[in-house]
Amino acid sequence: xxxxxxxxxxxxxxxxxxxxxxxxxxxxxxxxxxxxxxxxxxxxxxxxxxxxxxxxxxxxxxxxxxxxxxxxxxxxxxxxxxxxxxxxxxxxxxxxxxxxxxxxxxxxxxxxxxxxxx
Amino acid sequence: xxxxxxxxxxxxxxxxxxxxxxxxxxxxxxxxxxxxxxxxxxxxxxxxxxxxxxxxxxxxxxxxxxxxxxxxxxxxxxxxxxxxxxxxxxxxxxxxxxxxxxxxxxxxxxxxxxxx
Numbered sequence: 001x002x003x004x005x006x007x008x009x010x011x012x013x014x015x016x017x018x019x020x021x022x023x024x025x026x027x028x029x030x031x032x033x034x035x036x037x038x039x040x041x042x043x044x045x046x047x048x049x050x051x052x053x054x055x056x057x058x059x060x061x062x063x064x065x066x067x068x069x070x071x072x073x074x075x076x077x078x079x080x081x082x083x084x085x086x087x088x089x090x091x092x093x094x095x096x097x098x099x100x101x102x103x104x105x106x107x108x109x110x111x112x113x114x115x116x117x118x
Numbered sequence: 119x120x121x122x123x124x125x126x127x128x129x130x131x132x133x134x135x136x137x138x139x140x141x142x143x144x145x146x147x148x149x150x151x152x153x154x155x156x157x158x159x160x161x162x163x164x165x166x167x168x169x170x171x172x173x174x175x176x177x178x179x180x181x182x183x184x185x186x187x188x189x190x191x192x193x194x195x196x197x198x199x200x201x202x203x204x205x206x207x208x209x210x211x212x213x214x215x216x217x218x219x220x221x222x223x224x225x226x227x228x229x230x231x232x233x234x
Contacts, residue, residue, distance in 0.1 A: 031220060042122075042209050042224030043163075056221065091163070097220060107222060109155075109163040 004110035006092050012116045013082055020078045021113045025094030032075050033107060034067055035091040036060065043091055049075060050097060082117045089114050120145045120212050124225035131200045132233055138185075139195045139228045141210030149215035152186065153222070154195045158206040166208070169193065171215070200232045 005024045013019050025032045031050050035043035046065070047057045051072035061067075064082075069075040079086055093107040122143045131137035143152070154166040169177045169186050176184050181201075185194045197204055210225040 033221065035222075040227070042124075042211075042227050043222070045221040045223070048221055093163075093222075095220070098217075105220070106165055106168070111162045 004092055004094050004108050006090075006110040006113050008113060009111060010114050010116075012118065014118050015084060016081055018078065018080045019082060019115065020076055021090055021092075021115075022074060022076050023092030023094075023110060024074045025092070026096075026108055027073075028099070029094035029096050029108070030072070030099060031095045031097040031105075032069055033093040033095075034075070034077055035093065037089040037091055037112070038087075046077075046090075079115075082115075084117045087115055087117045120147070120214070120223045122210050122212050122223050122225035124210055124228050126228045127226070128229045128231070130231040130233055131197075133200055133202060135200055136196060136198045137200055137230065139197075139208055139210075139230065141193045141195070141225055143191050143193065143210070143212050143225075145191070145212065145214075147214055150219070151213045151215060152184075152193045153211040153213065154182070154184070154193075155209045155211060155224075156204075156206045157209065157227075158203075163209070167195065197230075202232050202234060204230060205232045206230060 007022045033048040034046040037043040049069040064080045067077045089112040091112045092110045095105045095107045150171045152169045156166045157163045167179045167182050181198045183196045207227045209227045211222040
């Protein structure tokens, strides 16, 4: 297993267009998280899944954002009608919540998708 | 709501010297975890060290150690024998314990430069 992967790595789009990002977690990990990181800031939580269930969404996640994890494996994050303020790095992480022998359930991060909205 | 504050936006250290990065947090939770993550330039985030709040002993991982002061809500990271590869953004993060936990709350980050 090569870790968490994200596709695409970079996306440039025009304002008003829709974009979709994909995250493939480590295969045995049941939790998957999405974060957004703007330049020079720490990541901010957006949403997370346990298997296919979306358990929490941040208030940062406006109605233009939707995330899915249909079969409890990969996840997609879609942004509709993109705005310039959506320009950021979108990070995905996964963890073996409750499954590993360790109690702290480390999150493993992917390389991120950098979105630029023109 | 939990908050994490890193008051040092940038720091630099000479190779082989020791540097300490500061982090404070605010929470009403009793049980939680604290983490330091490293994000090298153009590379993905990796875990450096973790601390369980119920443990009084400070965590240590090779050259990395923490000073966890629960009453003061302080969680600093000490890097000994700094190496050029330690150059990165360092983020302090908080996670609630229990089934409602899981999401990480990050600080703003400290950019560390290790100079030869």
